[in-house]
Amino acid sequence: MYPRDLLLLVVAVLLVAAFLAPYLGLPPFALSLVAGYSMYPSLKPGDLVLSTAVWLTGFSKGDVVIYCTGLFHCVVHRVVEVAGGAVVTKGDFNPAPDPPVPETAVKYREVLAIPLVVWLPLAVILVTSLFVPLWDLRRLFQPLHLETTLFVLFVTLYAVFTALYVVGQPPYRTVLQAPSLELAGYEISGDYTALTLDYSTFNTSIVGVSSCSVVSPAGLYSCTYARVVNGSRVVIGVPTFLYKELFQAGVNYFYVNLTAKLDRGLLIGYYPIHFTLRKPAVKVEGCTLLVENTLPFPLENVSVRVTYVNSTWVGLVNVVHSRDESFNATVEPMETYRLELQGVFDYAYVRVSYYYGNESVVWVGRVEPCSR
Amino acid sequence: MGESSPVVGEGERYKKVHYVTGLLTLFYGVYMVLALVLPLYRVYGVLDGLVAFSYYRVTYYGAPVTVDELDRTSYMAAPLVLFTVYMVFSGANLLLALLEGEDYTVQLRLCFTGGLVGAVSSAVFLGLYSYFFTRAVSTLSFSLDHVTSAGRLILGSSNVQQFPYTGLLLNPLVHLVLALATLLSSTLSILLHTGRGWPTKPHEAEGPGHAR
Known part of the structure; x- marks a missing residue:
């Protein structure tokens, strides 16, 4: 055997021993290849890690150590804690630490990391030089040298570009901002006839409404109208008779089913809408009785009874006379029933009664004459 | 017609094989060009565009976008582009040398190397x-x-929709078959050209087109 061949054999044996060292734990030095992004950016995939046995140099917190968890699976991570005979490691790029391992499981400590782009070309050149006379290009055109050189060049190129692809930045995806919109809120108009749906839009706008309906336990009704305002607001008309049905059923919500056209797609929304009805108000202004219907439907069977009271002194006796007048009225939605008390009277009692749902409401008040 | 020497006649007879080698090398090169240049995928919908091995053009709602992963693969195509140029150049050069009656020993060796690289590594890559x-x-x-x-x-x-020819152009087996065909043809050409085995020294060539 030639001395050069013997040297090659020794180098080959040493290399094999170094690569097997993490599993064996005995050789003083080990070589490992990084295969993932867990230690990025300290170690990248393809990096060659040269490490020394811990029986030789020991290790402490902060060191990058190597331990094997199974056949053909070793971990190259940083020590974050050493306590009670256990070691906790964590990859620099990992969000959480690894499960603890016994201190005896740690076999090697990293001393040097050679990037792939450095060690691979060097290895290729070294191996190529065994076959190709790179130091004498005249010999290139001798038999087999041209073929070998070109072949090695192409293989090296492929290897380097594959390596560059693998050891590039950690894999990530191009993020395309998808159009989106959220429901910012809704508001029912004072007269309950319009519902405004406000949206916060992102990279899109509402261009139209293709269908709109109001869904309630009482039934399904079409919106009386629907229009888009400024691309981010939809105003829809709610049939007012719906409120009466809901009010009588004791329900204070309904649903809006809306299909809106976007400039970049379609929106299908189904929104629960809660509403609060304001109770009709009865008040007296001067000698006028006011019954304000604040409901979106007629207030029917409003019964008003006025008792006019007059008193006169006959001698020392105060004689009181009274007369009653009764009215029945229906107050239209959002309108006010006015009853001006006329005639001569000292004062009057007014009794207003109506039904607010299932509740009987009675209001009694005293009205002074206007002429006083 | 004058009688030609036995050596020249032998070389003329084998030229058909050399032509096949040149054509195969050129065909493999052109095939690689098609694989690299032709759009392989059509993207439609919110993304719209064409994607080829070595380039892509994709728009998102009409605005051109860059796709990181495709950028990386486009860079990775560089050695293939180089190899394609090499194959086209080698094949065309051999055919030209054959047509013009020049020495084509080196061209044959280049074709052989192309076939070897194609068969051993390009198909894998x-x-x-x-x-x-x-x-x-x-x-x-x-x-x-x-x-x-x-x-x-x-x-x-x-x-993403692939074109009818995408499967053919992306199939490593097709590349391997073409590369092996080129390799076999060029090996045969060299063996026939040199008589037996490899030439020992360049100065032993007996004239244009002969290395023996």
Whole structure:
């Protein structure tokens, strides 16, 4: 055997021993290849890690150590804690630490990391030089040298570009901002006839409404109208008779089913809408009785009874006379029933009664004459 | 017609094989050019465009976008581009040398090397590269539909469709067969050209087109 061949054999044996060292734990030095992004950016995939046995140099917190968890699976991570005979490691790029391992499981400590782009070309050149006379290009055109050189060049190129692809930045995806919109809120108009749906839009706008309906336990009704305002607001008309049905059923919500056209797609929304009805108000202004219907439907069977009271002194006796007048009225939605008390009277009692749902409401008040 | 020497006559007889080698090398090169240049995938929907091995053009709602994964695979195509140029150059050069009656020993060796590289590494690399490439292309297929507080947003999707020839151009087996055919043909050419075995020294060549 030639001395050069013997040297090659020794180098080959040493290399094999170094690569097997993490599993064996005995050789003083080990070589490992990084295969993932867990230690990025300290170690990248393809990096060659040269490490020394811990029986030789020991290790402490902060060191990058190597331990094997199974056949053909070793971990190259940083020590974050050493306590009670256990070691906790964590990859620099990992969000959480690894499960603890016994201190005896740690076999090697990293001393040097050679990037792939450095060690691979060097290895290729070294191996190529065994076959190709790179130091004498005249010999290139001798038999087999041209073929070998070109072949090695192409293989090296492929290897380097594959390596560059693998050891590039950690894999990530191009993020395309998808159009989106959220429901910012809704508001029912004072007269309950319009519902405004406000949206916060992102990279899109509402261009139209293709269908709109109001869904309630009482039934399904079409919106009386629907229009888009400024691309981010939809105003829809709610049939007012719906409120009466809901009010009588004791329900204070309904649903809006809306299909809106976007400039970049379609929106299908189904929104629960809660509403609060304001109770009709009865008040007296001067000698006028006011019954304000604040409901979106007629207030029917409003019964008003006025008792006019007059008193006169006959001698020392105060004689009181009274007369009653009764009215029945229906107050239209959002309108006010006015009853001006006329005639001569000292004062009057007014009794207003109506039904607010299932509740009987009675209001009694005293009205002074206007002429006083 | 004058009687030619036995050596020259033998060389003339084998020229057909050399032509086949040149044509195969050129065909393999052109095939690689097609694989690199022709669009292999059509993207339609919210993303729209064409994706080839060495380039892509994709728009998102009409605006051109860059796709990181495709950028990386495009850079990775560089050695294949080089190899393609090499094969086209070698094949065409051999054919020209044959047509013009020049010495074509080196051209034959270049074709042989091309076949060897193609058979041993290019097919493997192309297989690996195809995997990365198709993986990158698959990221272009997605749906933008999602649900927010506003409701269900139907915004469309992006779909990827391959062309009828994509499977043929991306198949490493086809590349391997072509490379092996080139390799076998060029090996045969060299063996026939040199008589037996490899030439020992360049100065032993007996004239144009002969290395013996």
